Amino acid sequence: MRISLNWLRELVDFDLSPQELAEKLDMAGFEVESIEDRRTWADGVVVGKIITADRHPNADKLQVCTVDIGAVEKLTIVCGAANARQDLYVPVATIGTYLPIVDLKLRPTKLRGVRSEGMICSLAELGLAKESSGIYEFEEGIPLGTDVRPLLGLDDAILDVSSTANRADALSMVGIAREVAALLGKDVCLPLATIEHQPKKLEWVAIADAKACPAYIGTLIQGVKVAPSPEWLQRHLEAAGMRSINNIVDITNFILLEWGQPLHAFDADTLAEGINIGVRFAKPKESLTTLDGQERALHSQNLVITSGDIPVAIAGVMGSETNEVSETTTNIVLEAALFDQATIRRSARAQALRTEASARYERGVNAAALEIASDKAIQTIVQLAGGKVVEQSTVDYRAPMTRTIELRLERILQVLGEIELENGTITYLTEEDVEKTLRSLSFELERIKPAEESAEASSDESESSEESTTRWLVKVPSYRYADIEREIDLIEEVARIYGYDKFCETLPARTELGYLSTDQILLRQVRSALRGAGLTEVIHMSLCSPSSSDQIKITNPVATEYSALRLDLLTGLIDACVYNLSQGNGILNAFEVGRVFGKDEEGSGETDHLAGIFGGDPTVGTWQHNTQPYDWYAAKGLLETVFHYLGVNVEFQPDQKDDRLHPGRTASLWISGERLGTFGQLHPQLRAERELPEQIYAFELDLYALLEAIARKSIPVFKPYSTYPSSDRDIAFFAPFKTTVAEIKRSITSAGGELLSSVTLFDQYTGEGVPEGQRSLAFRLVYRASDRTLTDADINPVHQKVRDTLEEKFRVSLRS
Structure with missing residues (x-):
């Protein structure tokens, strides 16, 4: 809101500079975004009188003027304004004057051969208008040489002040004046109505929804004369950024700025069926042409003011063009009403229309000041536009707006801490x-007397007890009712007005450098490994549509499709993959770290998972084309690469529990006997339904199980590479299908001991010559020692132990 210092000084007496006041407001929680010091716009501009105005000898559109500014010598000024003429009183910028609006410093110059010693100014050159057709004309009789700034309202400074959403009272001059008075220890001179009017009380206002409109005051004023507003009123509005329209409309805007209470004036003679005002929500197919000239289709969310059940205004937002006050208006109905914050917010949003009135209603206006604003507006209208207050209709459903909060001194000291006095004393x-701070903000305090002390207590103990138990009952003023609700709000007011800068900065007694927790370090390693494998991290919402009884449902969802919490991450990744493909971006190779939720017999629970999806042809859309997309082993290898980077040993076991995955190409993952998660190819039926290509792979892991496994691994210690050659031995055998390769490799590794360097499956065969229900497997075993070259005598016993273990444990039929 734009705050005029001249207007503010009418309400509270202070002598601070604009910069000093801005600093005070900043420290009190009101951000001053800019300072518009108008005193600099016309510094050096004085009132002058054109003595003569002759045609320029060398230019048809220029005049050579002799100007008297009250000095000994007259000035010769070349002027191009069409309205320059003899005996005209004008603003004159003298030599040396700087006009910041046009970025011009006046110097003696020659125009078409004639010397010019200044400039006769228009309002545009002084910053008071965007465009001007000619120079400004003062009334006759003003002393020559007078500073023009007081005459043009340029002796003012404007502060652009923004406030937080909870401070609706700060959207008014009275609200800011109360703050300034509290900060400076001054009194506020409230601009109250000084005369009483006693109109006839009638009932021509009806409210359909008392919650949407708690109160409405309609006043009929007859015989008004609509005319331009007086100069003081126009300046007040212009300083606040509003344009002057006519005296009636300007008065409603003036009261809005002064008290923060929106008002509206209807031309009474244009209201349908006489004066019969109603407040209701709009009906289907109703429309209204607003004051901005736009025809607006009304929505069911729009609260409207009606006359004869015909909409004449969007309540709290904007009035109708049909019923606006014009030069022909003689009778008006003045509206002063309270509207619900949420109702006006929805109504304005439905029309994509935000006005000064709706901005205040959305934050909340002071319900107790409704009559004050209405009376002040009526008084001002009668004074400036004449007329007679004939009748008034009032509907009031307001509840008492009183609140009392208990405040403890002990709690104040605990929250705010110590202060430093001007002499350096800490107390x-x-x-x-x-008490002084809160009373300056119009809070009423009543001290609660502490319980009587025990007769045995010493006087010192009694004083200490009384101090620690000092409490007040604080009555909140009506204009802060919506803002002050708890004890901590009162403590904030004490700190804000007393001065945040006066409180000591208390740092913790001992500080330490920040660090990452173990889980954070390990999770960064996991993310790095997955990115290194070519996967991109994605993030999805935890909310999804309900699809299972195991899901946790939301009681107040924003929409049906977001009414439950997700059970897994894989569903979201599949949806993202489908969307990515439909947008022509190819297969989504991505992973996600997120929280999943569920419930069982013990109640609801949550945990963190790691999931990913990848596959397809990675060369789609490039000049290289690979006709062989990911197969099972390549996909499994990608995941094993990640595990190898993280230093964990993961086993793959056949699994068929997830019906979204291929029953023959799905594995459960295990670490040290603990289930880690699931990995597999998407089920063909699911791929067909979602129109996905073949061989899309996905995994979902328990993040905590993975992080624990990474944390358990021993610190890697470098071992020198062996300088001695290795010895390879192959072993082939028939094994049942139910025996997994992981189990076989684990047994071979255990039996091989320290000499066995690696075990690799290099061949698998099923078909002719292989017994039914079995397959042929071939492994390459590499033996190596770090201190010698192995001989057959070293290798044969170990290799034979491996063979015996396979025969005994798995009943394999050795072929070599």
């Missing part, structure tokens, strides 16, 4: 400080 706030 605490006293009871008097608290």
Whole structure:
């Protein structure tokens, strides 16, 4: 809101500079975004009188003027304004004057051969208008040489102040004046109505929804004369960024700016069926042409003011063009009403229309000031536009807006801590400080007497007890009713007005450098490994559509499709893969770290998972084309690469529990006997339904199980590479299908001992010559020692032990 210092000084007496006041407001929680010091716009511009105005000898559109500014010598000024003429009183910028609006410093110059010693100014050159057709004309009789700034309202400074959403009272001059008075220890001179009007009380206002419109005051004023507003009123509005329209409309805007209470004036003679005002929500197919000239289709969310059940205004937002006050208006109905914050917010949003009135209703206006604003507006209208207050209709459903909060001195000192006085003394706030600060903001305080002390207690103990138990009952003023709700709000007011800068900065006694937790370090390693494998991290919402009884449902969802919490991450990744493909971006190779939720017999629970999806042809869309997309082993290898990077040993076991995955190409993952998760190819039926290509692979892991396994691994210690040659031995045998390769490799590794360097499956065969229900497997075993070259005598016993273990444990039929 734009705050005029001249207007503010009418309400509270202070002598601070604009910069000093801005600093005070900043420290009190009101951000001053800019300072518009108008005193610099016309510094050096004075009132002058054109003595003569002759045609320029060398230019048809220029005049050579002799100007008297009250000095001994007259000025010769070349002027191009069409309205320059003899005996005209004008603003004159003298030599040396700087006009910041046009970025011009006046110097003696020659125009078409004639010397010019200044400039006769228009309002545009002084910053008071965007465009001007000619120079400004003062009334006759003003002393020559007078500074023009007081005459044009340029002796003012404008502060652009923004406030937080909870401070609706700060959207008014009275609200800011109360703050300034509290900060400076001054009194506020409230601009109250000084005369009483006694109109006839009638009932021509009806409210359909008391919650949407708690109160409405309609006043009929007859015989008004619509005319331009007086100069003081126009300046007040212009300083606040509003344009002057006519005296009636300007008065409603003036009261809005002064008290923060929106008002509206209807031309009474244009209302349908006489004066019969109603407040209701719009009906289907109703429309209204608003004051901005736009025809607007009304929605069911729009609260409207009606006359004869015909909409004449969007309540709290904008009035109708049909019923606006014009030069022909003689009778008006003045509206002063309270509207619900949420109702006006929805109504304005439905029309994509936000006005000064709706901005205040959305934050909440002071319900107790409704009559004050209405009376002040009526008084001002009668004074400036004449007329007679004939009748008034009032509907009031307001509940008492009183609130009393208990405040403890002990809690104040605990929250705010110590203060530093001007002499450097460190102390605490006293009871008097608290009371003085809150009373300056119009809070009413009543001290609660502490319980009587025991007769045995010493006087010192009694004083200490009384101080620690000092409490007040604080009555909140009506204009802060929506803002002050708890004890901590009162404590904030004490700190804000007393001065945040006066409180000591208390740092912790001992500080330490920040660090990452073990889980954070390990999770960064996991993310790095997955990115290194070519996967991109994605993030999805935890909310999804309900599809299972195991899901946790949301009681107040924003939409049906977001009414439950997700059970897994894989569903979201599959949806993302489908969307990515439909947008022409190819297969989504991605992973996600996120929280999943579920419930069982013990109640609801949550945990973190790691999931990923990848596959297809990675060369699609490039000049290289690979007709062989990921197969099972390549996909499994990608995951094993990640595990190898993380230093964990993961076993793959056949699995068929997830019906979204191929029953013959799905594995459960295990670490040290603990289930880690599932990996597999998407089920052909699911791929067909979602129109996905073949061989898309996905995995979902328990993140905590993976992080624990990484944390358990021993610190890697470098071992020198063996300088001695290795010895390879192959072993082939028939094994049942139910025996997994992982189990076989684990047994071979255990039996091989320290001499066995690696075990690799290099061949698998099924078909002719292989017994039914079995397959032929061939492994390459590499033996190596770090201190010698192995001989057959070293290798044969170990290799034979491996063979015996396979025969005994798995009943294999050895072929070599």
